[in-house]
Amino acid sequence: EVEAARDTLALDCDGLVVKLNELALKRALGTTARAPRGAVAFKFGAAKEVTTLNSITLQVSRTGMITPVAELEPVTIGGVTVSRATLHNFSELARLDIRVGD
Structure with a gap:
């Protein structure tokens, strides 16, 4: 309840x-x-919302690691507007099999 x-x-x-x-x-x-x-x-379970993947950009850390980042259609979750999310690494990106427009 x-x-x-x-x-x-x-x-x-x-x-x-x-x-x-x-x-x-x-x-x-x-x-x-x-x-x-x-x-x-x-x-409780995590709050979830549906959005659209606008693009995937690459972010370079101070140590030179390259991380794919999802650029999202902004969505509000728990009072916070989310427009970017890490995809962690290229293996995770391949596992998720997400594409621009998804």
């Missing part, structure tokens, strides 16, 4: 944490090296 309503919330929300409300029970459960046993976190 919370994930379905997340776009209507007054704040950005990427998940939910459920905690025990009984202190004695929380203490009895203890903790692991990573987290308390009296709480569990649920992450």
Whole structure:
């Protein structure tokens, strides 16, 4: 229910944490090296939008690595306008098999 309503919330929300409300029970459960046993976190799926690939440009890092970059039709996701996205490397570009206009 919370994930379905997340776009209507007054704040950005990427998940939910459920905690025990009984202190004695929380203490009895203890903790692991990573987290308390009296709480569990649920992450929502990533927000997704559809856009169009306008072009692929190349970006050269300060160390000389060449990275393909997707130039996209601007789209708003979570209040942020996205117009560029890394394609990481040429192997990933081939694996995705994306073309201008997709």
